[in-house]
Amino acid sequence: MFDIVGKRFWFFLISVVFILIGVISLLVFGLKPSIEFTSGSMLTVDFEQKVAQSQLTAELANLGYSNVIIQRTGAGDYLIRTREVNADEKKQLEDALSAKFGKLTETQFDSVSPMIAAETAKNAGIAIAIASIGILLYLTWAFRRMPHPVRYGTCAVIALIHDAFIALGIFAILGGILNRQVNLMFITGILTIIGYSVNNIVVIFDRIRENLRLGVSPEFEIVVNNSLVETLGRSLNTIITTLIAVFALMAFVGATIQNFVVVLIIGLIAGTFDSICIAPMLLIVWDKGEWHRFVNWLPFAASRAKG
């Protein structure tokens, strides 16, 4: 039979590499929060004539909007993000732009005051915290007949945080390169992948629970390995069908939920890795009390990588 658990330190190493990439990109690029979290206005306009991004930037600076972010979202469509503007300022801005570049249509306008922004940021944080605690409690309850039920919940939550962190790290890179912003749909995406990954983890834990009860082997490690191999087909097929749906979504919808779709794709892939390679392995490491062995193993990994 496939030996998956034997490679657990390699999986941890992969995870450490991803975490490092995440930390570095967060430090270098930071996250670019959208106006929902920082306040400001966002205007999407559609020019009838061709307008270059540099021209638009220059004209906006000319009008006194220096600190703007401009993103091209379609043929003649531009998303302009500025400080909070009121109705009169917006009209002046649109009039000035149409005088310069010809007829334009406003397709979308969002404006968020600082008070709402602070509230949204706070509540998004609370939502993620409650989701983690809720899952920890539910899993501890669901596995209450197992020895150490709290371990199952804890390992699942660690894997979930890991999953969310990878999504954040990759998003920081996207933010740095493509100006992708963290908006409320991003948070929705994170919560969705938390729900989805925990789903995967539970399926595997459920199999571990069943195999322990059947007494497949006295060795916990072997029980986990069997469970992983038995559920592998399901884990892969589920991610395939879900990714099919997400890619269909990605291919057809506009910028509004593109963020959401990108988070889903990153999170779904990372979540599948976490549910197979991280959460069950943490259970084993905890069971064997071998936390320190990973550190001792690293030089060995280095020599293997060289040789």
Added chain:
Amino acid sequence: MRRNTIVLFAIIAIFIFALVSLFQPLFGREEMRLGLDLRGGVHMVYRADLTGIEKGKETEAIDGALAVIERRINILGVTEPVIQKQGTDRILVELPGISEAERAKRLIGQTALLEFRERITDQKGDEKWIPATGTVNGQKKELTSAYFKENTYVTTDNFGGVLLIFEWNQEGSQLSGQITERLIGKPLGIYLSGEPLLGDDEKPIAPIVRSKITDRGQIEGLSLDEATELSRLLNAGRIPVPLNPIYEQTVSPILGADFIDMSIKAGVIGIILVMLFMIFYYRLPGVLASLALIFYGVLVLAIFKLIPVTLTLAGLGGFILSLGMAVDANVLIFERLKEELWAGRTLGAAIEAGFNRAWTAIWDSNFTTFIACGILYWLGSSVAASAPVMGFAVTLFIGVAVSMFTAIVVTRTLMRLFIGTPLAENRSLFTAYLRKE
């Protein structure tokens, strides 16, 4: 076997009912309720400035503001507007499908208070317009439209000029009497929201007072449209507290139509690809799961329409995502089924064992998704930029709940019915790679 046939008929009946309800008006539901981002519209949140309001009268002031906004929106003739109190000092206004967003916002934001001012010359010799005042019951008061009766109307004079006719209430009549008597032969300026009221000719309206006015008056020089709107605003009453916009989202209807088109394409292509994958990988059970998936899609959309769930772009995204996740329960069951077949069970026993043993995993895993949905719903309801998040939570919840039903009841019944047929003899229809023990 009999029981399965009954269940099958029930399933077919539900399917037909759901299908019909999608295309026919049912229970008074003509069509899907679409959110602002899909049909276009304005979503505004205002915060009432309660500093000037007496303690204990805050709720009354907000309720008054709600009523006035509602009357003003009625002027526009928008269908299904949402005007709601949020928390203690906020008002949410949602106007779907409106292409005149700016006009709507202007109407809501209007203080709708006409002030009457007189011209004075200060010490430096500059001309200034200051509020015209009079004395009632020993108190000095400014003359404004707050003293109008709510029965203003628009008419035309013999020469086709537009007249806005108003009537003073008792207090207003006293004030007006004092002021107009004092100002005979002088102009009386009319101001709206602190700006001079402009006539059709773009010049401020400041009629010369010809005689003392105590009962009714008229404003001349406005265009017909402007006079009509102003008259309606005045009759709708005044918003008792200042409102400041704190959140705004405007989407054009054209953009919304594009989104619907794209979402339908994404949904159809997604469902076809998922079905192909399931059939390719799981053979006959895959075909049955695909039938269950079609049933799932139709039933979920019918539920969206009948409840009704307000569909947003994120909600549609959640639905399409759920198409991929809906087969998960089937995948779990079929993988089990395969294992049971490998273990040497008969097909019938393997199907039952497959369903029964997959159940705990299906329930536990979906329950955690329900937790996530509940939290998303709370997040959505607690922030102003709420619509997408809430829409997503509701559609995902319905999707997961229905998927459990279709995977377990529908697929299982179809599988049981197949056991008795000659097709069931051919094991290769059930698993692609049977191990020979």
